[in-house]
Amino acid sequence: MYYRVNDDIALRGWKDIPYAYYVKDEPGARKLTSREFFCMLLCDGTTDLEPSSTLERLERRGLVSRCKKGDAPSAWSAYRRCGNAHVPKMNLMLSGRCNYNCPHCFNAADNAPLMTEWSFEDLVRLLDQAQACGIHSVMITGGEPMLHPRFMDAVREIYARGMYVDKINTNGSFICKDVLDELRAIGCDPLMKISFDGLGCHDFMRGVAGAQERTLRAIELCVENGFKVAAQVQVNRVTAGSLNETLCYLDDLGVSSARLIRTSESDRWLANAAGATLSVEEYYATSLEVCGRYAGHDHTMELFVWQLLSLSPASKSYRLFPVRFAEGAYHDGCSRCLANRQMVAITSAGEVVPCMQMSGYFAKRGISLGNVHEKPLSDILASDVYQTVACDTVGDLRRRKGKCATCRHFEQCAGGCPALALILPDREVEGVRSIDADPSKCLFFDGDWQQRIKTMLAGWNCK
């Protein structure tokens, strides 16, 4: 009997993960046992196979199918081993330019002369490299990515290489029916992450009159045309008062999720809205109050509070982001940050960073992990300095003998977010190899926020 790997399945291996598989347009690599992997290798359409329980299992799972002799798997499906460590995702800043002028954002229109953008030719070269490194999904961001003159061509090039766009970060100003139809025609069905900073606040937060109306219309169009929308909402003293009403409004529009994000102390924000930043503690308190009100009514939309928690109304449950490990589940080998470990972020200037949150810190201090205009992506991913940051484990953190090493909460917390550990401390961190505790998580545990949340969300299950 002859079998082939199904067309929506791709066998892949990396330096650190010898075998796994991707499902087309679905996130993350999936595990295989060595037996399953070897069996799938034999499903090449040319090897005559005997019945086996492993084969039956693979067929039931939708990974392989019987075929005629000679019917080989597609080029995309066939096993390919990449020489670099496993990185399934890329966060690509397609353009640093933006048509909005947000008072908190470095990419604002005011700063357009400073901004870079990928040339189409360089972008194609980058996507070739991303494909060769075994990257599977791309999140497109900016600036405003749809401002790029070849935005749709960029999306086509991603799909032409068997990768897919899982998310687009956008201000929504370019979204219309034609754009959505064109994305659909390419087979692109991303989560549309649209910034919306609150009813009555959005025009100020985007620095453009009429932004609120345009953004809400963009959200409506996405929902009407079957695209999932995640609203991104800045939380500061300007927007705090509108959050409750805004979340209800977004839920009524059919938005899938909303994420509240503390506006951080960027230079531009401090210059434009001095005093409007909430401290971390104030952000927790404001967000918790909003969550409490939200949880007290019937809603469908999921709510994320960046760095703090997520609420799932469907299951009446919440999840605490600072609590990384349940009791007894800690182990030293876990990644310090799975986002850093599994996603490579590339700025519009070609700089490789573990995450965009860190990019401003790096740029200001002249720290570079590598630039893809100067060095192949695979070389940068293999470099010692990139590996140090991206592959940092919680055990490594503990061994650095900083604040985390002696903290009684460590085996629950595991040090928190490395980006915030760089950005938030009052004193300068001695380089990326010395990243220690994330102060926002120290505050969470020392301030007993777990109990406060439990009290506010009484009747909800903590997962």
Added chain:
Amino acid sequence: MNIEELSPELQEQIKEAFSPELLEKAKAAQSMEELLDLVASEGMELSEEQLELVAGGCGCDNCSPLGNCF
């Protein structure tokens, strides 16, 4: 199943994935099940750290969900 009758591409992949010792044993395998048993017995299963990186892998409850960041 005679491993040497497999396609050249498959033989290359097997050579890349398996140690020379395993390859020798694999050549002597009489059936596919025997071959799969051999592979499974060689301790090639993914470690806990490796499983963390693939969906359905290690069982950490709250492994830095990407929904928090991006």
